[in-house]
Amino acid sequence: MATVLGSLACNAGGKHAYFRVLRAFYRWACQEELLVNNPMVNMKAPKVPAPLRHAVALDAIPVLLAACENLREKLIVSLLADTGLRLSELASLREGNIDLTVGSIAVWGKGAKQRTVCFGPSTKVLLEKYLDAYRPTDGLLGLKPNGVARVLTRLESLTGIRCNAHSFRRTFATESVRNGMNLFHIQSLLGHSSLTMTRIYAEQVNSEDAIKAYKVVVR
Numbered sequence: 001m002a003t004v005l006g007s008l009a010c011n012a013g014g015k016h017a018y019f020r021v022l023r024a025f026y027r028w029a030c031q032e033e034l035l036v037n038n039p040m041v042n043m044k045a046p047k048v049p050a051p052l053r054h055a056v057a058l059d060a061i062p063v064l065l066a067a068c069e070n071l072r073e074k075l076i077v078s079l080l081a082d083t084g085l086r087l088s089e090l091a092s093l094r095e096g097n098i099d100l101t102v103g104s105i106a107v108w109g110k111g112a113k114q115r116t117v118c119f120g121p122s123t124k125v126l127l128e129k130y131l132d133a134y135r136p137t138d139g140l141l142g143l144k145p146n147g148v149a150r151v152l153t154r155l156e157s158l159t160g161i162r163c164n165a166h167s168f169r170r171t172f173a174t175e176s177v178r179n180g181m182n183l184f185h186i187q188s189l190l191g192h193s194s195l196t197m198t199r200i201y202a203e204q205v206n207s208e209d210a211i212k213a214y215k216v217v218v219r
Contacts, residue, residue: 012046012047015046016045016046019040019043019045019046020045022040023040023043023045026038026039026040053166053170053200054162054167054170055167055168055170055171055174056081056161056162056163056167056168056170056171057161057171058171058175060159060161060163061077061081063159063161064077064155064159064161064163065077065078067155067158067159068155071126071129071130071133071134072130072134072141072142072143073151073155074126075123075126075127075130075141076090076141076148076151076152077155077163077168078119078122078123078126079119079123080165080168080169081168081171081172082119082120082122082123082172083105083117083118083119083123083172083189084117084168084169084171084172084173084176084189084190085105085107085117085165085169086109086110086165086169086191087145087148087149087164087165087166088145089107089108089109089191090141090148090165091139091141091143091144091145091147091148092108092139093105093107093139093140093141094139094140095131095136095140097140098127098140100124100127100128103118103119103120103121103124104116104117104118104119105117105118105119107191109191110191110193113191115188115189115191117189118189148165149164149165152164152165169190170202172189172190173186173190173198173202174202176189176202177202183195183198183199183202186198186202
């Protein structure tokens, strides 16, 4: 059986799916007394490599900003990188959600939960220029989620840099960890209900980062 699964012309995930189906079938056949012995009882499931979750490299962000056609596109890139907002959250922002003095944004996330995110000086400059130039009335950006997604798709085509809202969220989470932010604080900023999800987003932190962050215990 293992040999047959191994010879299938599909990736590891496909082989694992076949394995689960066969395991369920033979378990059922034994329960119904159609078979005496389950041929898969001691068989191990095919190993499936962990999926690669893409993040936007820090040095790619200036390239994306340079490829933007206008202030609104620059603001989209800067806000996503600086705040880790979800696509729907970014599209639903209104001018009244923004506090330029403090450098914060009130966000309504999943489950109608409100949280506050922060932004840095570069995003603040873009926000001030954008609000002065456009005076938005129908939402901050005047775009629905699919409109924001189209902007990112165009930038990806122009630059060859893979970018979407989720990849910016992973960048935000990873760089926040590298900068020494508490994981619970990152969870709050991203609006995750579970710390497990935050860990997945920050999974690109590696042993080299850990060595840099290491502090002597015995003095």
